[in-house]
Amino acid sequence: xxxxxxxxxxxxxxxxxxxxxxxxxxxxxxxxxxxxxxxxxxxxxxxxxxxxxxxxxxxxxxxxxxxxxxxxxxxxxxxxxxxxxxxxxxxxxxxxxxxxxxxxxxxxxx
Amino acid sequence: xxxxxxxxxxxxxxxxxxxxxxxxxxxxxxxxxxxxxxxxxxxxxxxxxxxxxxxxxxxxxxxxxxxxxxxxxxxxxxxxxxxxxxxxxxxxxxxxxxxxxxxxxxxxxxxxxx
Numbered sequence: 001x002x003x004x005x006x007x008x009x010x011x012x013x014x015x016x017x018x019x020x021x022x023x024x025x026x027x028x029x030x031x032x033x034x035x036x037x038x039x040x041x042x043x044x045x046x047x048x049x050x051x052x053x054x055x056x057x058x059x060x061x062x063x064x065x066x067x068x069x070x071x072x073x074x075x076x077x078x079x080x081x082x083x084x085x086x087x088x089x090x091x092x093x094x095x096x097x098x099x100x101x102x103x104x105x106x107x108x109x110x
Numbered sequence: 111x112x113x114x115x116x117x118x119x120x121x122x123x124x125x126x127x128x129x130x131x132x133x134x135x136x137x138x139x140x141x142x143x144x145x146x147x148x149x150x151x152x153x154x155x156x157x158x159x160x161x162x163x164x165x166x167x168x169x170x171x172x173x174x175x176x177x178x179x180x181x182x183x184x185x186x187x188x189x190x191x192x193x194x195x196x197x198x199x200x201x202x203x204x205x206x207x208x209x210x211x212x213x214x215x216x217x218x219x220x221x222x223x224x
Contacts, residue, residue: 097156098156
């Protein structure tokens with residue numbers, strides 16, 4: 001059974017700081033890994049999708065890496081802004097289903 | 111990117127009534143859609159996998175007679191919560207999968223049962 005863990009559960013940083021969110025998974029037999037953000041009371045917004053054959057993906061200030069063999073992914077946010085405040089979820093897609101992590105709640109302080 | 115819509119975004123219903131939530135893929139066809147539920151401060155949990163033209167596959171512990179799923183077309187799946195109870199109050203999210211394997215998520219529906 002796939003288990004996905006995100007550390008830390010909550011993070012508070014001053015504006016402008018670079019930060020890293022971590023996602024680890026127990027079963028390396030994955031199809032892809034996706035990072036989402038969720039604003040309070042809202043649905044999910046897809047940020048980055050990494051296929052199992054890829055090592056990283058970049059979009060603007062976001063960079064996500066994937067090390068399938070060690071069961072880890074990181075989401076790097078450069079020059080954080082207050083608008084980045086949200087809960088960040090990683091989701092690992094196996095060959096049958098998607099398993100979500102518990103999320104990291106990020107607060108960027110102006 | 112592809113767009114998935116959900117309707118309604120919020121619904122309040124009384125105990126014992128049924129409520130239907132629609133999930134639509136707006137610009138692509140999805141043979142497979144998924145329904146998730148999110149408990150407060152918890153991760154999203156997969157409830158069921160919905161396949162167009164066939165019966166949904168429910169995860170262990172999910173009551174199929176309570177959560178009725180119908181994937182009537184390649185762009186529409188519905189989740190009906192029957193005989194709703196306050197403990198069914200939750201945030202329900204659907205997703206639709208493209209032929210390429212990417213999943214796109216709807217904005218979610220907040221259900222409150224009074």
